[in-house]
Amino acid sequence: MEQKLVIGIDIGGTKIDAGIIDSSGKILKKTRIYTKAHEGLDAVVQRIYDAIELVAADSKASIRGIGIGAPGQVDVKNGIVIFAPNMGWKDVELRRLIHERYKLPVEIENDANCGALAEAKFGAGSGANSLIWITVGTGIGGGIIISGKLMQGAGFAGGEIGHMTIKEKGPVCGCGNKGCLEALAAGPAIIHQIRDKIIAGTQTSILKIVDDDLNKITVEIAAKAADMGDNLSHKELNRAGKYLGIGVANLANILNPEVIILGGGVMEVAGHHLLKIIKNTVQNRALSQARANLRIELARLGNDAGLIGASLLI
Ligand SMILES: [Zn+2]
Known part of the structure; x- marks a missing residue:
């Protein structure tokens, strides 16, 4: 049976991590880039695309979605980063941007909430x-x-x-x-x-x-x-x-x-x-x-x- 894989992205004020993760929470491939938030939204989004394409290069067919952890307040219902002061972001429609490019299911959540989910499922919790x-x-x-x-x-x-x-x-x-x-x-x-x-x-x-x-x-x-x-x-x-x-x-x-x-x-x-x-x-x-x-x-x-x-x- 073909494995179902997910792309995980963790956006931070300093670094952006992207990885291919299997259903057991194992990271199969990972890359890290510097955010350089001061260069503006378009430049950061382009770097997110680059990171996705780099990790997904060998396993495109098995990827069933992209999950994103972003700093600040995230409207999970509408996929919008409402306010992330350390990124200089306000009302960024991140889910739409990523979905339109890759035509895959995309979900977005606050980064600390993502940490809670991970520790609850695979870690100390x-x-x-x-x-x-x-x-x-x-x-x-x-x-x-x-x-x-x-x-x-x-x-x-x-x-x-x-x-x-x-x-x-x-x-x-x-x-x-x-x-x-x-x-x-x-x-x-x-x-x-x-x-x-x-x-x-x-x-x-x-x-x-x-x-x-x-x-x-x-x-x-x-x-x-x-x-x-x-x-x-x-x-x-x-x-x-x-x-x-x-x-x-x-x-x-x-x-x-x-x-x-x-x-x-x-x-x-x-x-x-x-x-x-x-x-x-x-x-x-x-x-x-x-x-x-x-x-x-x-x-x-x-x-x-x-x-x-x-x-x-x-
Ligand atoms: Zn305070």
């Missing part, structure tokens, strides 16, 4: 009926699946976990609000805090690692420094972990899921520090009934979650 997926990277995004169904929301803004207010008078967030989880615990927030403390005179072994260049500080470097006993890194990662834990405890209390999965670039490099603090915070803050059967786990699919989830849309 496999077998769970209700789960929450949180991705911590340059920003914080999320996807919520309740009773097996993705919660998209009345205005397609469901699962915007990063914009949960955690601290009333906290730092200003990209969304304009103050004290959002994203403004307190995403990668840039952690790096910003560390830099500020160094400028204020706190001693740290990070300076040696980055040759005194504060612009070279990354979360990965902070995690390594913390592993080697650096006090500042340890403290700042704990702080971010505590804020994440507060967010997770709120979600556990409201939605009482079976599993909450944390992934994304920050969790990949610093998850071993953060997960412990997150779990402790949830233990201290969430209702006992909300945490009794709750698993809090690191993502299993890594960077491919978005791509695999996009393929599940078909």
